[in-house]
Amino acid sequence: MNSSPTGVGRRDFLGRTAGVTAGAALLSTLPTAPASATPRNDASHPVRTQSGLVTGVPAALPGVTVYKGIPYAASTAGENRWRAPRPPASWQGARKADTWGAACPQPVTGIAADKVPPLSEDCLNLNIWTGAGSSTSSRDLRPVFVWIYGGRNSAMWASQPVYDGANLAAKGAVVVTYNHRVGAFGNLAHPALSSESGHGGSGNWGVQDTVAALRWIRRNIAAFGGDPERLTLAGWSHGSSFVNILMISKLARGLFHRAVLSAGVQYTKDPALGHVAGGYAELAAAEANGTAFATYMGAATLPELRALTADEIVTKVYAQGAPAAGTSFGNVLDGYVLPKSYTAAMTSRTEYDVPVLTGNNKDENGASPTLTMTVAAYEAYAATTFGDRAADFLALYPATTDAEAAAQYNAYARDEERVSTFLWGTQFKVTAGNRSPVYNYWWTHVPPGQDTTNPIEPADGAGAYHGAEKYYLFGNLYGTDRPWTAADHAIADTTSSYIANFAATGNPNGHGLPVWPALRTSKPASMELGDHFAPLPAADSEAKYAFLKGHLESQTTEY
Template sequence: MRDVPEPRSDTSRSAAWSRRGLLGGAVAATAGAALSGVASASAASAAVPRGDAKKAVRTKQGLVTGVPAALKGITVYKGIPYAASTAGRNRWRAPQPAPSWKGVRAADTWGAACPQPVTGIDADKVPPLSEDCLNLNIWTGAASSRERRPVFVWIYGGRNSAMWASQPVYDGANLAAKGAVVVTFNHRVGAFGGLVHPELSAESGHGGSGNWGVLDTVAALKWVRDNIAAFGGDPDRVTIGGWSHGSSFVNILMISKLARGLYHRALLAAGVQYTKDPALGHVAGGYDQLADAEANGTAFADYMGVSSLAELRALSADEIVAKVYASDAPDVGTDFGNVLDGYVLPTTYTGAMESRTEADVPVFTGNNKDENGASPTLTMTVAEEYEAFAATTFGDSAAEFLALYPATTDAEAAAQYNNYARDEERVSTFLWGTQFKSTAGNRSPVYNYWFTHVPPGSDTTNPIMPANGAGAYHGAEHYYLFGNLYGTDRPWTDADHEIADTMSSYLANFLASGNPNGRGLPAWPALRTTKPLAMELGDRFATLPAADSDAKYTFLKRYLLAQEVAY
């Protein structure tokens, strides 16, 4: 049995059809191996240097001390402010500088999460909620500030609820033990993170508004640039990574000029789509046009019963959350997401590719078997649903689709829809990679994955995770990429530990060098535009086709390339 790091002692059919409907919702290498990009899957955790939690670290704002993390030799610094409170006049404003303090701040408590609905989540799983929520957490095993370890800045995802950085599934101790410095942070969400309004656009000075959560991310990255060396991190080797809505932030920052130079690699988990994929119209990676988002903001003010920006800022956070997320809240006025504002997101995804302004950095991206509409519990009738879907989606090509994915019974209809959804997801991601390499002309590698393993049992420790039975669901790869199985209550098996060890070693290598490959790991080839493949992670570690047959790949590629709307 492999070495496991020692923890410290102290769906419905309509949801399944929603194209990645949002939820909402081991230690291997020595530090030297991970730093050189060759994290293996065999070195014992005893080789990791021990951090000193009691030793004060000097940041630009003041001194901080941490506490022992979940694994021996790792220190975690909790709840360090990276920007000022977003309350009052700072609500719906770009983040302001973090306050300084005198003396030594004990970074021993998770910071407040940003305002959001928490109905249905056990109270003991919910952190304090406050508009003074722009804080971050750091895991490091560095013995001194003279070390220069690769840095991983993680952006959570979700759908306005259970969005905070202190969930155990985001615990960074294992990756820190593999040689990285891991940062998680809280950013504004929902109405607080996405409101666009004509008065806000006039106030901004650049003609647009919104994307406040993305601006929070830029502020966190600037804090990392200015401070992470004190924790043994290398400000010139920063990877930004995110899942779902967090992945959309990474996608935006790969286009935005605001973050250039603040990161050097990118991880997008669930993930990226070809820029003409119709899914972008309703998944987290999509965006609204500025005029539409401003109309939503005007309707929001009307719904809240106010007539000015000053009155909106005078409302309590609790009142906003209660009304926006009430069961009878209208759709118009309560829809908050990313926006094509011309500033944070200066152009479309397609426009960035075609103008060759997409950041040229190594990319680690992929998707999961049971998302994009696929589900192990999907039910579907042949005629009323499956054949109707084919006709509506593919038009004159419906017969060709049904010949490639034939079904004569309801059970076959559900199975074939799953097969289609899984193929389409891989093809879309691969086509994005071809755009990144060919259209944008980037030289950096893309490593695209397909996660297939089903986590066992249920997880009561992380509100973002679904109930048992969701398969290899949207976000299931978190545990394995972070390698932090020790922080949850699932009935993990030896196989789960092996998968987590391998996947977190891939990630540790990517953080260090921009290449996931390393000694003792199955070879993961970079994307080649002439070879439509993905790397299966989970039940196997080997390449697989972008679609189950050449004919299916050709059909789905033709369908996606023919789309008229370019996001």
């Protein structure tokens, strides 16, 4: 993406009592455990999985049981490092699933020690929340909601309270969170790894972990009251990129049946895809980075790379001043896990045809409540980004003072984000020819205060920031120390009811909820969630929509 002379880009210019009405908001089709059913938090009734019996513990809300740290694959250490996940080992007797599993190796500098779980390459484990009775019949199986965490190679683990699934479980879903490899462990591509893989590519180990988790869930979730034929794959930011990849990959076909992409998806020609979580590197570029990584680590062969300790890798890769070459890890267009580009998936009509719920937030991707910008910088940005259409842009978003420049930049970034998401929806419906509905949202509510319980959350003052909706999607306000208000609880109840309904039926709407229209390609619009629950235009005016649509469609780089 073009940037101003000072390096400013749209996405990186940053000035830097719940649930009381939950039942009424749900569809009547959501199952409830029969009154005679044995609660699953009765330790005398272990659950049988493919690897052995497990017992759970009471979750944060009454009537819900959580099973923590169940292995879904083997350790990724030693010979298993940078290989597809292997099946988990079996155990004898009943395993007490009462402790969160280890997180995968990653930097934790600056995070309070009491907030960091054990770190280990034996980290492929998952957690399950369920309110189903132990005698649930096949006709009473509940929809499954699988969540993929986000982040940028730090504070990436499934046991953070912000991902607690008790509320959604109380609303009728079986919720699963899981740990997967991240950073250098989750994304390293290298010519030697591509050669040994058997399919000519490498990287995307974290996505392959996700496929392994989905396969485990398909084989085992009915024992926890979950319906393997009604599984929603959901993720935020980095996690959303995994969902996006698996909507293209053949590896996960049939393993999920709805998709939630929070912050989110972009139109496939949006320049932002060059550097947001949803972007990817071509295989050759990723392999070149892997070769530089091996040189930087002082390892000449794969056995030498696999002999390095996890601490050595984390310390060097994430050290201050580490070179960019050899330490840049992200998704890879490897031809196997991600077999083709986002655009090619749309045009070849191979994008997975499942109901989609996706959206973005008011204060992310360039917009910020604390943004400062001079008129000169604003006009320079316009000239660099829009070229001979800069005057048209400035006529639509005029600014004569620095305060107006910041406000108009925010207005533009927010419009453009909604337009980009809407255009992705039109690609999904028209270009890909899919029949499933798309429900797109725009999150506007600012969480109050600051959260010291979840290291993934930013400091106070970030507005309706990147990921602010997570609390409300889960409805788990009980998991933090923020000063929640009655309004927050009401917003969380409504939003989590939308999610529970979508998981159950592929449609977020239900009795007592504001109507959320599905995307219509002829009407550029989104659904505001947060401060209000109502449709709003994709941009603040038809003229702005037309300008931004034309700008995005004129881009020559297709991702």
